[in-house]
Amino acid sequence: MDFETQKVAIIDDEPSTLLILESAVEALAEVVTCSTSGEALSFINQCLPDLIVLDISMPELSGFDVCRQLKASPVTAAIPIIFVTSHSDVENERNALALGAIDFISKPIDIELCRLRVKNHLMLQQQKHLLAHINAQLEAEKKQLSVTLRSIADGVISTDTQGQVTFINPVAQRLTGYPEHEALGKSIDVIMELRDATSNATMVNPAFYALKEKRTAAMAFNTVLVSRENQVFRVEDTASPIIDDQGNLLGAVIVFQDVSEAVEMAVKMTHITNHDQLTGLPNRVLLHDRIVQALSQRISPRSSIALLLIDIDNFKYLNDSLGHRVGDSIIKSIAHRLKAIVGSNATLARVGGDEFACLLTDIGSGFSADSIAMACLQAGREPIVINGKSHQLSLSIGISLYPQDAKNAEEMMRHADTAMYRSKAKGKDAFSFFSTDLQQAMHRRVELEIILRNAIENDTLVIFLQPKFDFASKSMMGAESLVRLYDDEGNIIGPDEFIPLAEETGLIHQLGHQVLRKSCALVAKCNGLGQELKVAVNVAAKQLSNPGFVKEVDQIIRNSGIKASSIELEVTESALMHDFEQTRDMLNALTALGLSIALDDFGTGYSSLAYLRQFPLNVLKIDRSFVIDMDQEQQAFDIVLAIVNLALSLELSIVAEGIENQAQFDALFELGCHAGQGYMLCRPIPEEQFLTDHVLLDNRIHLV
Template sequence: MFNFLWEVIVLTTVDQSFAHRVLIVDDEPTSLMILEGALSDIAEVICSDTGFGAIEKAQQFLPEIILLDIELPDISGLEVCKRLKNDPKTSGVTVIFITSHNESKFEHLSLELGGIDYIQKPVDLKVCRLRVGNHLKLKTQEQQLKHSQRLLAIESERLRVTLNSIGDAVIATDKDEKITFMNPIAEMMTGWVMHEAVGNHISEVMQLRDATTKHKSLNPISIALKEQRRVAMALNCQLTSLNGRIHRVEDSASPIRDEKGNIIGAIIVFHDVSESIAMAVKMSHLANHDQLTDLPNRILLHDRVAHACQVSVRNGFLVALMLIDIDHFKYLNDTEGHHVGDQIIKLVAKRLESIVDLNTTLARVGGDEFVLLLPDIKSPCHVDAVASDILYAMHQPFRVDGREFNLTISVGISINPTDSDSAELMMSHADAAMYKAKEHGRDRFCYFSDDLEHEFHQRQNIDKILRNALENDTLEVHFQPKLSLKNKLIIGAEALVRLRDEEGSLISPLHFIPLAEETGLINKLGHSVLKQSCRAAKRWLDKGHPIKVAVNVAAKQFTDPKFIESVAQILEDTELPSGYLELEVTESALMSDFDETSRILNGLSNLGLSIAIDDFGTGYSSLSYLKLFPVDVLKIDQSFVKDMVDDKQSLDIVKAITHLAHSLNLRIVGEGIETQAQLDTLISLECEEGQGFLFSKALPENEFENLIF
C-alpha cells in the first residue's frame, strides 16, 4: 500500500504505535478458527458466535474492526451493526460484513447501516487479510490525523509540499463538497488541474461509476460529510478522467474537523489499483483454467460439479458427467512429438466446444482427458444424444501442419443421483465407465454400473499386483512349444508372460497386458520377459538343446527409441547368440511411421535375430512392407486356423497367406492348432511350423524343460 496522508503529516511524535484489536463474529466454529488464524499476527483477535455476545464484547474491548457475519443465531448481523452505530461508545468501530449472500440488497443494507466493507463467502483469506490490514492502517492514520490537527495551522506550506510528494491521490473539499485542494497525483488521475478544479463540486471532477454496471457511484466524500464518518470507496469502483482514461480505484474519505470538532470539509485519498486487479483476475483465471486450451481445469470443474449436484437435489433433474479420453493418444504423442500432440489437444477442445451449449461445462482434466458436465438433464435420452454427437464429431479428420489425423475417443458417463451422490464419486464412476468403453473396443461410450465399479476396483488391484511383481521381479514366463509339422519335433518356443495374484492364482493376460500398456508399464514388463526368455534359451543351448525362443513385442515397446539398444544389451548380458531369439510384432505396430519402422527393424535384424509378424491377416496394412522390411516369419492368426476346416473364406485366407509366404521365401507358422483336421490342412498347404493345444499349452519353464530334455 502507498503511504497515506495521515502517515506523512505526523511531524513530531514520541510514539504513535498502538495495538490493534479485531472482533470476529460468526456462528460457524470453523470460520472463526480460520479467520482468527489468518489475522492473529496483525491484531489481537476476539471472537463471538452470537449477536448479543458481539455487542457485549464490542462495548468491553472496543475493537477497531469487527468482521461481522449477517446470519447469526440470535439477531442478525445487520441489527448488531445498527445497535453498535447508535451507541456513542462503539459508533466509530469499523464494520466489515462477511456473508454468503450475493444479492445487491444485502450490500446496500450493510453500507446504509454503516458498514465499511463487504466480503463474500467463501472468504479469500488473502483478500480478507489485505482489507483488514488496510482498514487497520486507516485506523492508525485516523489516530495520527487527530494528533496532527493541532499542527496543521502552522505547517500549511510544509503540508502542501508533502501532499504533492506522496504517491496517492489527495483531494480536499469544503463542507459543501466543493474542491479546495488537489495534489499532482489527483490531477493526473482526474485530468483536471487544481486551479480549474477548485470551486467545482467533487462529483464533477471525480466521475465515479460501478465497474460492472457502469452506473454512477456516489462519491465517498458525500457520504462522509452526510454521515460524519470515514467511508471506504465502494467496491468495484472506477474513475473516468477528463480525457476518458479509466482507472480502477480504492481507498477512503473522511470528514475534516476543526479543534472544536466541527466539520469544515472532507478529504479523500485514493490510488490506482487497475494493475493489481488485472493481475488478480489473471491469476484467478490461471488458477482455474488449463493453460493449453483455456478450458476450466479440474479445480473449477469440481466446484461446478458440486454445485450442479446440489441444485439437482432441489429441482429433481439429473446431472451427467462425461469423461472423454482420446484413444491411443500417448502413442500418437510419442511418435509425432509434443508439438503435434498439443495442436491436436487444442483442436479437439475447439471441436467439443462447438458441440456443447452454453449451459454445459467443458473442462480439460488431464493430458488427453476432457470432461463434459451436463446439468439439469430432464431425460437420459438427452445424454445419449450428446454422447453420440461427440463420437460422430470426432470421426472427422484433424489437420495439423498440412497432415490429417484420424482419432477416436472413449467416453465414460456417470449420472447423479442415479449412480453418484457427490462430485468425487461422479469423477470416479465416469473414469471406470471410460475404461469399460476402451475394453469394449474404444470409439464408444459406456455408463457406470455396479458391475463396472467392481471391475474398476479389480483393475486397481491388478495394477498394484503388477507393479509389485515388476518391482520384485516375480513375473513368470511360460513357454508354448513350437513344432515342425513334418516330424513333430520341438524346434522353438513362444514366451508368454504370466502374473499371479496374492493367492497364487494366474491372472489372465487379457486383464493385465492392456493395463500395462495404458499405465506405461509395458516397457518394463517387456524388458523383464525378454531377459527371462533369453536366459532360458541360453541355458537350453548350454545343455545341448538349441531352441529358438520367440518373444512378443508390444506396439509401445516398438516405439521406444532405446529399444534396439535394450535388446542388444540383454543378448550381451545373457550371452545368448542372437540367432536363437525371434521377436514377434503385430502388423499395426509396424504401420505408424514407415521410416522409423524400417530403421528399428533393420537395427534389430543387424543384431542377427529374426522378425516374425504375429496374427498375420488381421491387420489393415499394405503387403508391400513384407518386401521392404526385413521380415523372416509370418504367423497365421489362430482365428483363421480355427475356422478354416468349416469356413471356405477362412481357408482361402490361409491359402493366400501360405502362398504369399512361400513366394517371399518366408517361414510360416500356424497358431492355435487344436484338432487333427486343422493340422492336416496346414500340412497340406505346406505350412512348416505350428503351435497350439493339440501339442501343448504354454508351460512353466521346468515343465517345458521336461519335454525337451
C-alpha cells in the first residue's frame, strides 16, 4: 500500500491553521479539510480518511465532542485522531487520550515536527492495513484448505511425529467409522485397521513408514480397510512425511480412496474379456492362455494334450433363415451339451460364432480324444426343440495333438482348424486328426489364395469358351464362358479348385464381376467381326445375395455397348433356394434388363417343381451326370426323358451338358433336346482360339 493512496482529513475553524497544517501534510498524503465542527461527522463519513487531524478548541462543537461522535460510529471509530491544541495542561491530554486520540500537535505549529508526527502515524496505519490484508489472505487460504480437505473425494488423515491423528476429513471419518472428536489424538493404526485381502493378516500403516524413512510410502497391494463397524473397503493409498522448509519432520499425511467398486468392476471386466457373453464359456483369449499353460505344465513326456475344434454344420444358413434369436438358442443348447460331455477337467471354450474348442490335458494317447469327439458328434445329432419346432444338426470336429503334430498353442489352433475343414470336406458329421497331408493341403490353399487374389487385383483371370451347338442346324448357337486361372509357371488351375476358395474367402464377387466384364467384352469383339453371339456366364449363390448385383450387371453391359439379350446367366438350384423371395425378385429384375436365365445342374439339388414355376427361367440344362450314363443305364435315360418332357411342358429351352459320344447325341436329339455341349462337340478353348475357329470360320459339327 503506497502513501499516495492515503488520505488525511484536517478539521479546524481557523483558516490560517488549516493552511499551515495542509502545507505540512500535503507532501505525505491527499489532504481534505473542514472548517465547521458541526459538519465534521458527515464530512468524515463521506471521505473516510486514513488519519484525522482535529482541533480541540472550536466554537460550535469542541474537538472532544467531535471525537466522541466519531468513536461512537462503527464506520469511523477505527480512524486514528491527532489533536491540535494550544493547551499543554495534563488534564486536556488525559481527556484526549481517554477519548481515543493517538497524538498531539501543539500550537504554534512546528511544520517539520507536524510532518514527522503525521508521517509516523500514516506509516503505522499503512502497516496496520497491510497486516490486516495479510491476515485476511491467510484466513481465506486456511478456509479454502479446510474446505478442500473436507470436500475432497479421498480420505485424508494427518498425524504428528508419533503417528497420533491430528486431522481427519469427512471421507476418512466415514470409511474408518471414527468421528473427528474421537479420532484426534489416537494412533493412526487404531483409526485405520488395515488387513491383507487374501490372508486377513494385519498390515502396518504406511504412515509409519513415511515417518521412519522420511519419504513417500504406498500401501501394499491387495489391502482392505476394516471400519469400526466391521465394514470392509478395498483401498489404495499413499503416505507422505510432513517436512517444513528447514527440513524438520512435523508428522505424516495419508491419502486413501475406496476402490471397492473399481476392483469389482475390474473383476467383471476381466471375466467379460475372457468369457463369451452368450454361453459364459471361456473365449479364444482365455483358451489360448490355458493352452500355453497346459503345454508348459505337461505332466509327463508320455502324456499328450489334445485340442478339439468343433463347428456346427450349416449354422449360418439356419441363423440367417430362422433368425438370430433361434441361432442363439441353438448355440446355448450345443454349449450345454458339450459342457456335460467334456466335464470339469477339460476347458470348453466358444471361439467363434458357431465354433467351440475343447482342451484335453494329460491324455494317455491320441486315441483317448476319439471317445470325446464321438460323444460330441452324438450330442450334435440329437434334435434341438425351440418353440415347439425340432431342428436337426450335426458337428464337424478337427483334432490336433501336442507334441505329435504341434509345437505351440498357435500351431494347435491352426492344425485343429485344418483338421476340422477336412471333416467338412468328408461330408460333415465327422471328426479328423491333423496330418502331414492336411498341412500340405493347407499350404496349397494359402498359395492358391495368393494366386487368386493377385489375378483379381491384376485383372489376369482368363475366360475359356465352350461352344453350344443347336441340334437341328448342327451349328454353334452360343457359348458358355468358363473362368480359368494360371499359376506362376503358366499352368492352368481348374475352377473346381479355386471357385470354392473364392466363395469361402468372399472373392467370388470380384471374380464374378471380372468374368462378366470379360465375357461382355468378347461379345463386343464378335459383334465387331459381324458375328452375333450369346454367351452364358455362371453366377454363384453369394453373388445373388448381393443387393447391388442387378445394378452391377446392368452397368457392365452398358459399358461394353452390347445388347443385354447377348448374355445368359446360369444359376444353380442351390443358389435359387438360398433366399427364395429375394432370389426371385432379383431374377425378375435381371430378366427386366433383357437377360435370359438358365437353370444349371438341374436334377442334382432340390428339383422342386414349385420353384420352377415361380422363377423367370428361360433355359433348363441337363446335368452331365445324367447324360454320361444315359446310353448305358435305363434309369439315367428315364431321368433325362423326364427332364426333357418337363422342360418342354414349361416351354423352356433344353441344353444337355457333357455329351461325349454319338449315342448320347443321337438319343438327346431323338428325345427333343434343343442344344448341347460336351467334349465330343468341342472342349473349352481360349478366347483367341474361339474367335478364330468359331467366329471367323462358320464352324459346324459334322455328325451322322
